[in-house]
Structure formats: structure tokens, C-alpha cells
Amino acid sequence: MTVPETFVIRGARAGDGEPLGALDRAEWSPLHAVLPPPSEPYPPFFDERHQPADYLVAERAGVLLGYVRVARPTPLESNGHVRQIQGLAVASEARGQGVGRALLRATLAKAAADGATRITLRVLGHNTPARALYAAEGFAVEGVLPGEFLVEGKPVDDVLMGRPLSQGPLG
Structure with missing residues (x-):
């Protein structure tokens, strides 16, 4: 049995937009998407609301394996201590190798280092x-x-999850 090469987690760079867009399109699934499948012309992955600084990526030998987007949920000062995961994707060929968990743990560490005390997601x-x-x-x-979204014509719940960052990563 061969062990896959290790991967690194790093901040996204402007040049990552095209490969991240391709990864995002390849991994589109009604399991996690509330929008229809992407179609051409594809919008840029990074835009005014989605900047490289909001993303961490997993990379192995120059290939992007996944990403996580984390940002403030609102511009309000009263919840400036909160960060929200607003997307996480892992390439099919990299699943089961700890990429998602590593991205998640790096996100928790980055959010805490940025002064956040709480993190949420949907x-x-x-x-x-x-x-x-x-x-x-x-x-x-x-x-x-309950039933917040209709996915493939069926009602699907929107589950809100959160945790304090002071508890530290588990595992």
C-alpha cells in the first residue's frame, strides 16, 4: 500500500482563482449546493466579495486539493468576534486523506489568531x-x-452549527 504524498495548507493567492473555480465546478453536488450546476460562461472564482485572503487551500505537488472560505458573517462591529465558514470543498481524488479535517483545523487556528472567539457555519x-x-x-x-431549501425538488434543512474557538481543535 502506498501512502499519498503529504499536502500543505496555505493562504490562497490571486493565481489560484482558475484552478479553484475548476475544482468547485468539478465537485458541484446537490449534497452541498443550493444553486443549480454551474454553466458557461463561468464567473471568476475571486470577486469583490470573495477575496484570496478569505481562503485557505490544500496543495500537493502544485495541485490544489481543496479549499475553505472563512469570513466575518456581517460587517457589524458587534459580531466582529465571529468568523463563519462559507464554503469547504475537497477534490474527489483527495477525499479520505485528511484534507477536509486539515483545512478545518487550519481555519480554526487562523480565526483564533485573527482574534475571533467563535466560529459558525451552515x-x-x-x-x-x-x-x-x-x-x-x-x-x-x-x-x-426546516425545509429552508428545495434541492432537486425536495425540502432540505439548513443546519446552523457553531463552536467557541477557545475549546481548541479536537483529536
Whole structure:
């Protein structure tokens, strides 16, 4: 049995936009997407609201394996201590190798280093793999919006999860 090469987690760079867009399109799934499948012409991955500084990426031998986007949920000073995960994707060929967990843990560390004390996210109720990962890393369900989205014509819950950053990564 061969062990895959290790990967590194780093901040995204402007030049990562095209490969991240391709990864995002390749991994589109109704398991986690509430928008229809992407179609041409594809918008740029980075834009005014989605800057490279908001992303961490996993990279192995120059190939991007996944990303996580973390940002402030609002511009309000009263919740400036909160960060929100606003997207996490791992390439199919890299799943089961700890990439998602490493991205998540790096996000927790970065958010804490940036002065945040709490982190939140939203995940679709039927996305069992993502929910299990988040729970294993200390996220708790803090609310559920039943049937908030129609995905492939079926109602799907929007699950709100969060955790304090002071608890540190688990595992």
C-alpha cells in the first residue's frame, strides 16, 4: 500500500482563482449546493466579495486539493468576534486523506489568531459526511431551519452549527 504524498495548507493567492473555480465546478453536488450546476460562461472564482485572503487551500505537488472560505458573517462591529465558514470543498481524488479535517483545523487556528472567539457555519441537513466532520471537530447544532431549501425538488434543512474557538481543535 502506498501512502499519498503529504499536502500543505496555505493562504490562497490571486493565481489560484482558475484552478479553484475548476475544482468547485468539478465537485458541484446537490449534497452541498443550493444553486443549480454551474454553466458557461463561468464567473471568476475571486470577486469583490470573495477575496484570496478569505481562503485557505490544500496543495500537493502544485495541485490544489481543496479549499475553505472563512469570513466575518456581517460587517457589524458587534459580531466582529465571529468568523463563519462559507464554503469547504475537497477534490474527489483527495477525499479520505485528511484534507477536509486539515483545512478545518487550519481555519480554526487562523480565526483564533485573527482574534475571533467563535466560529459558525451552515450545512445542508442531508450532508451527513460534512456534518460528521464538523461534529468531530467540536461543532454543535445550534439551530435548524426546516425545509429552508428545495434541492432537486425536495425540502432540505439548513443546519446552523457553531463552536467557541477557545475549546481548541479536537483529536
